[in-house]
Amino acid sequence: MTITITAFERSPDGGKGLARDTRVRWALEEVGQPYEVRLVSFADLKAPAHLAINPFGQIPTYEEGPLSLFETGSIVFHLAETHDGLLPQDHDARARAITWMFAALNTVEPPILELAAARIQEGDRPWTEQRLPLVKDRIRARLDRLSACLGAAVWLDGAFSAGDLMMVSVLLRLRMSGILDEYENLSAYVARGEARPAYIRAFAAQLAVNAR
């Protein structure tokens, strides 16, 4: 059955690969599944047809025959569960890889989302300049621990998994801030993710849309 995802016809980042469709494209490339893309405008997100697939009016969405999903975490997990390549076979190792997916999305990403909100939604407020260091310190509190945990390992728990795909994707959002550069091993970890052939193909595909 054809897999169709949604992506922005013009991403707010202009093609830096930070819109969440890149995470799903990367997972699709890792598991070797072809896919089609339906491009949507910001106005389309609020249309009933889109809200019927993603009630929060976001991208990406995922359609495969009668199944339609939203939430990047859920889509990546669905692909990891139904194809080889993103989750280990061993039951305990699989549970730990899933743990890293949730850690990326619910422990590491929230303060990073806060930084984005501070800049984009509160960028013109008088308190923002003073407040940004506090928000950045909340991110560092997570990265200090993540960096200590990763140490000199290549990936978070053995072979590359959906947990690494998600953690690298979350950390990529920090590159522009300079915070990632403060952590040598996390920078190298992210670079290893970006060097994977599947990531390179996913990045190029989203850039092709945004460079038009």
Next chain:
Amino acid sequence: MTITITAFERSPDGGKGLARDTRVRWALEEVGQPYEVRLVSFADLKAPAHLAINPFGQIPTYEEGPLSLFETGSIVFHLAETHDGLLPQDHDARARAITWMFAALNTVEPPILELAAARIQEGDRPWTEQRLPLVKDRIRARLDRLSACLGAAVWLDGAFSAGDLMMVSVLLRLRMSGILDEYENLSAYVARGEARPAYIRAFAAQLAVNAR
């Protein structure tokens, strides 16, 4: 094999059930699994023994023989996957229930965490009073859509699932703010969660620790 989770010996909320061990206790009660609790202090969270189980120094953790997990989402998913009662059998319905778990944790909870940070970590800052309405509006933007999606349904997608367990748990954090009261159907949805016998047992168990 014995299941052991960690919880605060004194929860910051004094027993309101908002610490994340309640989510795991609830899932354990839904699937009918007995469990033991190892109580930890704030100092314990930073000890090497705890960081070896949860690198971010948080509760809860989950130990079952050789398997040790962290992240509430991952623990609840592990329980849902290995026992009946929290995920539907049908593959597509199961994928949608998992979608709601991720939606709770990565779309609805982040602005709620931001509100907590604004109050607890920035409560004494000069900008906080002016800033709180902006943060609350970011929560409302999510709840407007969630409320429209739930409509008059009892649960988010058919029978009660791990997705509902997580969404109700996330929304419970809003009760004190009054924002939940602005949404009649979401308030009733949360109340239905709290009325489940498994939730009642989980709440009582965490309260028994904190009422000592």
